[in-house]
Amino acid sequence: MxxxxxxxxxxxxxxxxxxxxxxxxxxxxxxxxxxxxxxxxxxxxxxxxxxxxxxxxxxxxxxxxxxxxxxxxxxxxNQIEVWSFEDKSYPNLLKHCIDGPILLYTRGNIDLKNKKIISIVGTRKITSYGVQFCEQLISDLAVLNPVIVSGFAYGADITAQKTAIQHQLQNIGCLAHGLDQIYPKIHGKYAPDVERNGGFITDFCSGDEFDRNNFLKRNRIIAGMSEATIVIESAEKGGSLVTADIANSYNREVFAVPGRSTDKLSLGCNNLIKKHQAKLITSAADIIYHLGWDLEAKPAKQTQLFIELTNEEQKLVDKLNELGKCELDELSLQTKMPTHQLAGLLLNLELKGVVRPLPGKQFEYIN
Incomplete structure (x- = not known):
C-alpha cells in the first residue's frame, strides 16, 4: 500500500x-x-x-x-479507495496492459480476486432485440457468478448493469469522469445498488470535467480488465467498436451479436464478425465454450442419487438420451426451443452433473 x-x-x-x-x-x-x-x-x-x-x-x-x-x-x-498498478487489488489482467493506469480510484464493494470478468458494451440506442439478448445472456451466465463491467452509459451499458443487479451479480461501472459525479445523471438512481455488490472505477480525478474525449481512456480499462468484451449492438461506427479494437490489441476475446444486414444497429457487429475481429455469439454457451468456463464449472462428482429437474430440463435430457451427442442448433430444432433458452438449460444440467459439453458445441447426456 x-x-x-x-x-x-x-x-x-x-x-x-x-x-x-x-x-x-x-x-x-x-x-x-x-x-x-x-x-x-x-x-x-x-x-x-x-x-x-x-x-x-x-x-x-x-x-x-x-x-x-x-x-x-x-x-x-468520500470513502474512495486508490489502487496502484502494483497492488493485489488492482485488476490482474489490466496489469499486463502497457497503458494501464498507474492509479485507479474506486468506490463500493469491489472484489476481483479469482473472478470471471466480462465487459458488455454496445450502442446507446439499443433495440428491444439487443435488450432481450443482453438480459438473457446475463441470466444464463448468472450461475457462474461473473463480474459484469460496462461504461454505465445509456443503452447496452445500463441494460447490462440493471440485469446484473437483478441477478445479484457483482457489477462495475467504469466511468469517464471523477467519482464526484455520475453521468448521465439519470443513472444515479442505480448507483447505490451497484455499490452494494460491485462499484465504480475510474482513473479520472474529482473535478475532471466530463468530456467525450475521455471515452477512449475509459474504454481501455473496460477492455483491459476483462477476459472478454461482448458487443451487443453497434452502428457502423461507435465507441463500442473502439473498445472491441482495444480488446483485440490486448489479445482478449471479443464477441459480437449478429443481426440482419438491413439493421443499422447491427452493421458494426456484423462487420466485426466478417473481418474476424470478433467471434459470433448466439448464446451464453458460446462464451462458456470459448473461455473454457465449462471445464471449471463441472462438479467433481455427482453426489445426489436423485436429481430434481424442471419439466423443460427433463424434456431436454430425454431428447439427448434419445439422440446421443448433439449440436446446439440441432437440439434447438429437435426440441423447438430457441438456442438462448437451451444455453441456460444446458448450463444448469451441466452443473447438476447430468449433461456434459463436447468440442464443436456438442452436448451429451451422462448416464
Whole structure:
C-alpha cells in the first residue's frame, strides 16, 4: 500500500500532460518512486531512453502537486479507495496492459480476486432485440457468478448493469469522469445498488470535467480488465467498436451479436464478425465454450442419487438420451426451443452433473 506522500506524487504524475501511464510506470520502475521522479534533475531524466523534453516539461510545475493535495482530501472525505498498478487489488489482467493506469480510484464493494470478468458494451440506442439478448445472456451466465463491467452509459451499458443487479451479480461501472459525479445523471438512481455488490472505477480525478474525449481512456480499462468484451449492438461506427479494437490489441476475446444486414444497429457487429475481429455469439454457451468456463464449472462428482429437474430440463435430457451427442442448433430444432433458452438449460444440467459439453458445441447426456 502506498504511503500518503507517495500517493501525492503519483496523483500529480498522473495529472501531468503528455506523460502517459506507460512512461510514468517506466520512470517509477527506473527511479523507484514517483517522488524521486519529481526531484530528479531534468538532464538526468532526459538521458533515459524514450524520455524527451515534451514529456517532462511540466514536471517542475508545482500546481500539479497542489491539485494532488486537494484530491487526497476528496479521497479521504468520500470513502474512495486508490489502487496502484502494483497492488493485489488492482485488476490482474489490466496489469499486463502497457497503458494501464498507474492509479485507479474506486468506490463500493469491489472484489476481483479469482473472478470471471466480462465487459458488455454496445450502442446507446439499443433495440428491444439487443435488450432481450443482453438480459438473457446475463441470466444464463448468472450461475457462474461473473463480474459484469460496462461504461454505465445509456443503452447496452445500463441494460447490462440493471440485469446484473437483478441477478445479484457483482457489477462495475467504469466511468469517464471523477467519482464526484455520475453521468448521465439519470443513472444515479442505480448507483447505490451497484455499490452494494460491485462499484465504480475510474482513473479520472474529482473535478475532471466530463468530456467525450475521455471515452477512449475509459474504454481501455473496460477492455483491459476483462477476459472478454461482448458487443451487443453497434452502428457502423461507435465507441463500442473502439473498445472491441482495444480488446483485440490486448489479445482478449471479443464477441459480437449478429443481426440482419438491413439493421443499422447491427452493421458494426456484423462487420466485426466478417473481418474476424470478433467471434459470433448466439448464446451464453458460446462464451462458456470459448473461455473454457465449462471445464471449471463441472462438479467433481455427482453426489445426489436423485436429481430434481424442471419439466423443460427433463424434456431436454430425454431428447439427448434419445439422440446421443448433439449440436446446439440441432437440439434447438429437435426440441423447438430457441438456442438462448437451451444455453441456460444446458448450463444448469451441466452443473447438476447430468449433461456434459463436447468440442464443436456438442452436448451429451451422462448416464
Amino acid at each position: 502506498l504511503s500518503e506522500n507517495e500517493l501525492l506524487y503519483r496523483i500529480a504524475l498522473q495529472k501531468l500532460p503528455n506523460l502517459g501511464d506507460s512512461t510514468a510506470k517506466k520512470l517509477i520502475d527506473r527511479l523507484g518512486s514517483a517522488e524521486a521522479i519529481f526531484k530528479e534533475k531534468k538532464n538526468n531524466l532526459l538521458k533515459i531512453e524514450g524520455i524527451g523534453l515534451h514529456k517532462i516539461k511540466h514536471l517542475k510545475d508545482t500546481s500539479y502537486l497542489d491539485e494532488a493535495e486537494k484530491e487526497i482530501h476528496f479521497i479521504k472525505s
